[in-house]
Amino acid sequence: MKIKVAKFGGTSMADAQAITRSADIVKADKERRYVVVSAPGKRFSQDIKVTDLLYECFHKLEMDGNFDSSFEKIRERFMTIAEELRPDLDMEECLDEVKQGMYKYGSTEYFASRGEYLSGRIMAAHLGFAFVDAAEVIVFTAGGEFDAAATRAKLKKKLSSVKYAVIPGFYGADESGLIHTFSRGGSDITGALIAEAVGAELYENWTDVNGFLTADPRIVEHPAGIKELSYRELRELAYMGANVLHPESIFPVRAGGIPINIRNTFEPDNKGTMIVPEITDARKNNTITGIAGKKGYSIIYIEKSMMNSEIGFARKVLSVLEYYNIGFEHMPSGIDTLSIVVADSEIAGRQEILLDKIQKTVNPDHVEIKDGISLIATVGHGMSFKPGTAAKLCGALATAGVNIRMIDQGSSEMNIIVGVATQDYEKAVRAIYKAFE
Ligand code: ASP
Numbered sequence: 001m002k003i004k005v006a007k008f009g010g011t012s013m014a015d016a017q018a019i020t021r022s023a024d025i026v027k028a029d030k031e032r033r034y035v036v037v038s039a040p041g042k043r044f045s046q047d048i049k050v051t052d053l054l055y056e057c058f059h060k061l062e063m064d065g066n067f068d069s070s071f072e073k074i075r076e077r078f079m080t081i082a083e084e085l086r087p088d089l090d091m092e093e094c095l096d097e098v099k100q101g102m103y104k105y106g107s108t109e110y111f112a113s114r115g116e117y118l119s120g121r122i123m124a125a126h127l128g129f130a131f132v133d134a135a136e137v138i139v140f141t142a143g144g145e146f147d148a149a150a151t152r153a154k155l156k157k158k159l160s161s162v163k164y165a166v167i168p169g170f171y172g173a174d175e176s177g178l179i180h181t182f183s184r185g186g187s188d189i190t191g192a193l194i195a196e197a198v199g200a201e202l203y204e205n206w207t208d209v210n211g212f213l214t215a216d217p218r219i220v221e222h223p224a225g226i227k228e229l230s231y232r233e234l235r236e237l238a239y240m241g242a243n244v245l246h247p248e249s250i251f252p253v254r255a256g257g258i259p260i261n262i263r264n265t266f267e268p269d270n271k272g273t274m275i276v277p278e279i280t281d282a283r284k285n286n287t288i289t290g291i292a293g294k295k296g297y298s299i300i301y302i303e304k305s306m307m308n309s310e311i312g313f314a315r316k317v318l319s320v321l322e323y324y325n326i327g328f329e330h331m332p333s334g335i336d337t338l339s340i341v342v343a344d345s346e347i348a349g350r351q352e353i354l355l356d357k358i359q360k361t362v363n364p365d366h367v368e369i370k371d372g373i374s375l376i377a378t379v380g381h382g383m384s385f386k387p388g389t390a391a392k393l394c395g396a397l398a399t400a401g402v403n404i405r406m407i408d409q410g411s412s413e414m415n416i417i418v419g420v421a422t423q424d425y426e427k428a429v430r431a432i433y434k435a436f437e
Pocket of ligand 1: 052
């Protein structure tokens, strides 16, 4: 029998009604054998996610030695869900156990993980599936590093004897049983790890949107949905801010060649976005797949005559960045110029010393930091088959009156990145979208 792993995000677990929808989705397909859940998320825009309430509890414990009032909010949410869905489940007792554990273990990660734990208990009871605690199968080292090989072995062994199970996302444990968590949104990673370990045919990621969109809907009106994305395209778009999936969740499924299907719990008939290892032939004719971008960058611009023949020039400049622990995004170079694109957050408050150090290290004719830059990535495998894509993109920006401050086409030819002044950002995204619509 084929196996599908279905992961349900916070909105899909937010209240009894959402959980019922999620459970109905699971029940509609016998191949959905392993279900991974997030903690209950927001029910409405001003609502607070259970995970945030848990962090609040931890904070209160540290500050006042008591977190009763915050814990009551959590208790109320889970009690309401359990009373509506599973009055037979002794939720009160589960919650008391969790609270005792909080005093006993007292680590922020233990606190944070309990939302997934409780949501997993409810979902397992509701579906009549086994509950497999992530602490048994997702392995971290004592130092809190995720251990991929040990996790894989444990998952394989455990799940080979459990046909249908619910596994909470986001956390795992080390050998001594101490809880560790992934970074925020990490239930996506748990789902991907399980899909890979059991050799799933598909990893379904159920969320509250119909998958990826070709552009940001806050900028472009009603952008089209992306039906199919390759892992590589996803990586490029996600890097530039298209955040539907935790970026680290791509690696396990990619290694196993397992497609990911992003689906909407609240519109289950929509096929969502399929993320696949290789694009289908039909799509080779589509030039671009999506546009994503981010504000908040600066360019460190360096000029020096004969730079090109000075061996080790770029290395020396980069060693300055390394010295200050500054990561960079792109580094397009000209004959006697070098531009290094960095996030503003990386250099905040350090511009002066950085310029000074570069000056002393490579003695350039000119060095400056140009701020107020936004980056826009136009991504698509189809670009590498079509001459003139860059011309079309640049032409569209020129017509819109947008000056390109930097341009970088990766050698994979599936991503053109332009840097524009931040005040032109929205205009530029719309112009590119229109050109390729
Ligand atoms: N509940 C966790 C968070 O809010 C993890 C997740 O939902 O994936 O970040």
